[in-house]
Amino acid sequence: MGVRSVLSKPLAKWVVERQQAWMYQPAETQQRWLRQLIAGGKDTAFGRDHRFKDVQTVADFRQAVPIRDYEALKPYVERILAGESDVLWKGKPLYFAKTSGTTSGTKYIPITHDSIPNHINSARDALLNYINETGNSAFLDKKLIFLSGSPELTQKAGINIGRLSGIANHHVPAYLRTNQLPSYETNIIDDWENKLERIIDETIDQPMSLISGIPPWVQMYFDRIQERTGKLIKDVFPDFSVFVYGGVNFEPYRAKLVESIGKRIDSIETYPASEGFIAFQDSQTEEGLLMLLDSGIFYEFIAAEDYFSENPRRLTIDEVELGKNYAVIINNNAGLWGYSLGDTVKFVSREPYRLLVTGRIKHFISAFGEHVIGEEVEKALQFAMQQQPETEVVEFTVAPMVSPREGLPYHEWFIEFATPPGNPEAFARDIDNRLTRLNVYYDDLIKGAILQPLKLTSLSRGAFQRYMKSQGKLGGQNKVPRLANDRVIADELLKLTSSPV
Incomplete structure (x- = not known):
């Protein structure tokens, strides 16, 4: 076994043990984060506009901060893009994650020095939970591929702007960079079909062990490899053992992907968004994704059937019911306040809180x-x-x-x-x-x-x-x-x- 796979096991054990402190104290953990967020945001333009200095309780917070979508947040974002500091969160964001909106055109979601660990550590911890449970760490010694957007960044008002997956690419730990594919030069190609052919050129003869991406685009990668080789993926990549995915429900794609691979492999589901990394699959045997309650986000939930009512009831984590659809509202240390994520989730467990992503509130x-x-x-x-x-x-x-x-x-x-x-x-x-x-x-x-x-x-x-x-x-x-x-x-x-x- 290589150095990476050996050292990952004690790290995985430490991370999972650390999780216990908040997994079984969900309400207390979330209350602590609300206090920290209010303290961090009280001297910002948003905090002054919403009288954070008077907020002491969850009820106070709900009175001060309405639910909002990106359109309502946009005036604050435009102030940051104009060069202003201390608008939504102290200082300026490290990045804006650029994403497309249905009514807003391009959306610019802030990622700050305080919020970047939520994105990076959560992705790391998803793998470490898998290693701790299964004992399989050998994949870390082979080649890993992340089918993602371009890591190329632009700048505005001194702030780097790019796709979330591209931003995350800049924070891949140094010990994994030597076995990460594709190359930077290939990854920045804009045209997907051209990029895919170059990715295949770089990976087809490599010992690929972990493949990550949205299922339909991974399937396209597999299809093109099979067209070139006439072989099943397991014969092209005999070391392939872990598939990491997120963004869509895997089930409609599972049969075709498994057929293309030629064998069943372990998979890890993640729930990342530009606004925050919400949950990941922490177990190969338990249903649902572990909700990350100690990662810089204070969550609120609105029953899906009440979402479009005039004054929907806002719930904390300890108030949700199992088996019911909720819209997710986040408040975080990137400066998103009362922000409707647009997703709906359903909880399948309380100890710990695990969820399924059920759709989009407007879809x-x-x-x-x-x-x-x-x-x-x-x-x-x-x-x-x-x-x-x-x-x-x-x-x-x-x-x-x-x-x-x-x-x-x-x-x-x-x-x-x-x-x-x-x-x-x-x-x-x-x-x-x-x-x-x-x-x-x-x-x-x-x-x-x-x-x-x-x-x-x-x-x-x-x-x-x-x-x-x-x-x-x-x-x-x-x-x-x-x-x-x-x-x-x-x-x-x-x-x-x-x-x-």
Whole structure:
């Protein structure tokens, strides 16, 4: 065994033991962070505007700080970009993580000297938890690849600006840099397809042991390797043993990825966002991701069904219930206050608090009052795939058809199959029947003859890649929205060749 793999084990043991101090004291840990955040932000422009000097309790904080999205935060961000200090957090941010917004255009999310450990240490600790549980550390001695955005940074007002994955790339520990791929020169290539070919050139003959990235783009990497070699990934990379992913639910992609690899391997799910690293999979046997309650963030939660009400109730970690969908609100040492992350989660454990990411609070179909969410469509699709296990899905999205040329309205499912179901009509029926069991409102609309059962449109191979390329979002950390209340994505996909099932 190499030096890295040997030394990682005592470090992993220390990190996991340290976690115990906060894992089983969630409320106390979160209260401590609220006090620290208020103290750190009281002398900022935001803190003065919101009278942080008078905040003593959670109730005081909620009275002082409203829930906000990026649009409401934007005036403060623009002051920082104009050169002002002590606006949202003391001093100036180290970075702005650049991300695309649906209404705001480009969003600039601050990352500060105090908040960067949340991003970097959390990613490290996800691997160390895995090592501590499984004893597998040998992968650290071979080659590691992170399929990510460009690490190239620009500057404005003396602040570095780039994609979160690119920023994180600058903080990979020195002891891992010697076995990290791809090279910097390859990683800064903007065009994803050109970049992917260069990545394959650099990795195809290397002892790859850990591969990390968003599942659909990892699948594209695997597909191109197989086109070149005609081999399964396990035969190209016999040392490959750990797959790290985040950003989307793995289940719709699992069958195709496992088939491409040719063997089952361990996987580690993470929940990073530009606004903060929220959770990671700390166990290969327990359901859910460990919520990181001692990492510079004070969390609040709003029940998904109350989110759009005038005065939604804000909950602390000890007030949430298991099995219920919540919108995540964060307050952190990057200067995000009452910030709605846009994600929904569901807790599956309290001791410790573990969660599942269930979707986006604004990504749902409710054209007829059904409020179908991401978790429900993913579960329905997974059920149908279990009924016809030969089926392999590349990508999918769902949109309403409100005014069809004839008949009742319906949900239209756009699916690109790697291997189509043997019986497409039964496949569509299985999805629809499972969705009626998962969502009582959808069931009522079907039974009440307000909606007809869903229609499945099978897209030609590469349709989603062509769509993402047309939007300038091919590769990196970009994801296809699962759900929409309109047909903007649907209509674009239909232009890229499709055939109804």
